[in-house]
Amino acid sequence: MKYDVVIIGAGPGGIFSAYELVKSGRNYNIAVFEMGNPLDKRKCPIDGKKIKSCIGCETCSIMNGFGGAGAFSDGKYNITNQFGGTLYEYIGKDRATDLMMYVDEINLSHGGEGTHLYSTADTKIRKLCTQNGLHLLDAKVRHLGTDINYVVLQNLYNELKDKVEFHFNTPVTKVEKKDGGYLINTSKGDFEGTYCIISAGRSGSKWMEQVCRDLEIPTKSNRVDIGVRVELPSEVFSHLTDELYESKIVYRTEKYGDLVRTFCMNPKGAVVNENTNGIVTVNGHSYEDPAKQTDNTNFALLVAKHFSEPFKDSNGYGESIARLSNMLGGGVIVQRFGDLITGHRSTQSRIDEAFITPTLNATPGDLSLVMPKRILDGIIEMIYKLDRIAPGTANMDTLLYGVEVKFYNMEVSIDENLETLHKNLFIIGDCSGITHSLSHASASGVHVARHIAGLE
Numbered sequence: 053m054k055y056d057v058v059i060i061g062a063g064p065g066g067i068f069s070a071y072e073l074v075k076s077g078r079n080y081n082i083a084v085f086e087m088g089n090p091l092d093k094r095k096c097p098i099d100g101k102k103i104k105s106c107i108g109c110e111t112c113s114i115m116n117g118f119g120g121a122g123a124f125s126d127g128k129y130n131i132t133n134q135f136g137g138t139l140y141e142y143i144g145k146d147r148a149t150d151l152m153m154y155v156d157e158i159n160l161s162h163g164g165e166g167t168h169l170y171s172t173a174d175t176k177i178r179k180l181c182t183q184n185g186l187h188l189l190d191a192k193v194r195h196l197g198t199d200i201n202y203v204v205l206q207n208l209y210n211e212l213k214d215k216v217e218f219h220f221n222t223p224v225t226k227v228e229k230k231d232g233g234y235l236i237n238t239s240k241g242d243f244e245g246t247y248c249i250i251s252a253g254r255s256g257s258k259w260m261e262q263v264c265r266d267l268e269i270p271t272k273s274n275r276v277d278i279g280v281r282v283e284l285p286s287e288v289f290s291h292l293t294d295e296l297y298e299s300k301i302v303y304r305t306e307k308y309g310d311l312v313r314t315f316c317m318n319p320k321g322a323v324v325n326e327n328t329n330g331i332v333t334v335n336g337h338s339y340e341d342p343a344k345q346t347d348n349t350n351f352a353l354l355v356a357k358h359f360s361e362p363f364k365d366s367n368g369y370g371e372s373i374a375r376l377s378n379m380l381g382g383g384v385i386v387q388r389f390g391d392l393i394t395g396h397r398s399t400q401s402r403i404d405e406a407f408i409t410p411t412l413n414a415t416p417g418d419l420s421l422v423m424p425k426r427i428l429d430g431i432i433e434m435i436y437k438l439d440r441i442a443p444g445t446a447n448m449d450t451l452l453y454g455v456e457v458k459f460y461n462m463e464v465s466i467d468e469n470l471e472t473l474h475k476n477l478f479i480i481g482d483c484s485g486i487t488h489s490l491s492h493a494s495a496s497g498v499h500v501a502r503h504i505a506g507l508e
């Protein structure tokens with residue numbers, strides 16, 4: 053079967069490439085290959101009753117399927133070049149911003165209308181941060197929320213399904229270069245495409261490494277972010293979250309000079325498990341619908357770890373730390389901040405006695421047995437700093453879930469069109485290593501589609 057364009061992965065990168073190619077009016081014959089399920093069949097078996105923790109499904113419904121890793125996410129579309137990826141280094145800041153705004157318009161016209169756009173412009177919180185040694189990054193944030201994000205994805209799918217051939221439950225095993233295109237080996241046979249767009253996301257990172265080795269595409273990899281997810285009563289952060297929804301705050305530690313940052317803030321949200329390549333880590337999300345909201349706010353505190361030669365396996369380092377928490381806790385570990393700083397393992401009774409109810413059923417434990425000292429010291433330092441701008445952050449009952457690991461895909465060598473050294477082979481979204489967010493991944497899809505269609 054031969055197509056004009058084959059797209060690997062139906063996450064935001066793949067969806068927005070397909071959307072823009074259809075919209076180009078070129079009548080391309082397009083196929084999307086996705087290892088996971090269609091949106092309505094994506095269901096994580098963890099129900100909190102019969103199945104309490106990850107059972108390692110063949111494809112993870114949280115990470116794989118239509119909508120990609122973002123399908124059940126909080127749907128925070130950050131319109132900024134200050135975080136979320138380095139797409140701007142390839143396509144320029146103005147263009148990256150324009151494309152993110154364009155994606156925002158599409159989301160609004162597909163069910164996202166009426167959702168709130170937050171902005172850091174003119175906020176007094178910046179001054180408060182600066183006075184306390186913290187740095188607030190600039191961004192506009194469209195918060196769709198998990199529920200509206202789902203509606204937008206469903207609407208996009210309904211619009212595309214008759215114009216694009218979707219092959220679900222079809223992992224691509226190999227990409228081969230052929231005369232005039234690419235041969236895609238899948239579990240359901242071989243397919244060909246004149247153009248090939250790979251958007252396999254973070255869950256496809258290991259597979260992507262193999263593709264790059266096979267096709268001799270140069271890569272580099274040297275970063276991983278390791279930390280914890282903090283959960284506290286929503287009132288503690290409400291002055292920040294009410295105004296900004298998500299505040300990205302960066303701190304340079306006094307002890308080591310490491311950068312610690314807040315990441316993925318979920319006001320009145322829930323902490324969730326995340327399964328990457330069989331390793332259970334922690335993440336969070338929240339709903340726009342007040343009926344689904346909780347009394348807690350959660351966010352990650354991450355320490356960026358850059359490695360220099362000769363060490364190359366930064367993701368392997370992060371995985372080993374996550375594996376340690378899985379080994380000790382059978383999954384994610386939760387600890388009260390008070391227990392951590394007084395050197396005690398949290399027990400179920402200490403967690404039950406706390407003035408906060410955890411939103412994730414994790415194993416009470418001791419994060420100091422899992423996290424490297426340098427990283428844990430940085431997190432503790434930042435919690436005390438945050439306590440100055442949001443008193444209560446350093447309360448004894450504040451919950452820390454570990455570990456949260458932000459794996460970075462290796463950076464793939466691509467040009468300003470996001471094209472590899474092989475003509476008509478594009479690598480976009482998180483699997484390229486240059487995007488780490490919904491907005492940047494989506495924008496990269498639009499960028500490549502317009503290039504293929506010759507619309508630029």
Ligand SMILES: Cc1cc2nc3c(=O)[nH]c(=O)nc-3n(C[C@H](O)[C@H](O)[C@H](O)COP(=O)(O)OP(=O)(O)OC[C@H]3O[C@@H](n4cnc5c(N)ncnc54)[C@H](O)[C@@H]3O)c2cc1C
Binds near residue numbers: 086
């Ligand atoms: C729980 C959670 C919450 C998040 N919240 C936010 C947020 O609020 N805001 C934000 O900006 N970002 C968030 N993110 C990150 C965001 O989801 C990703 O940055 C974004 O989805 C990347 O898009 P992508 O298309 O590059 O990859 P993905 O969304 O990962 O999609 C890749 C797709 O490719 C498929 N695939 C992989 N390998 C193959 C293969 N070999 N064959 C066929 N298919 C394959 C996968 O199944 C997957 O569906 C969150 C992530 C998680 C996990």
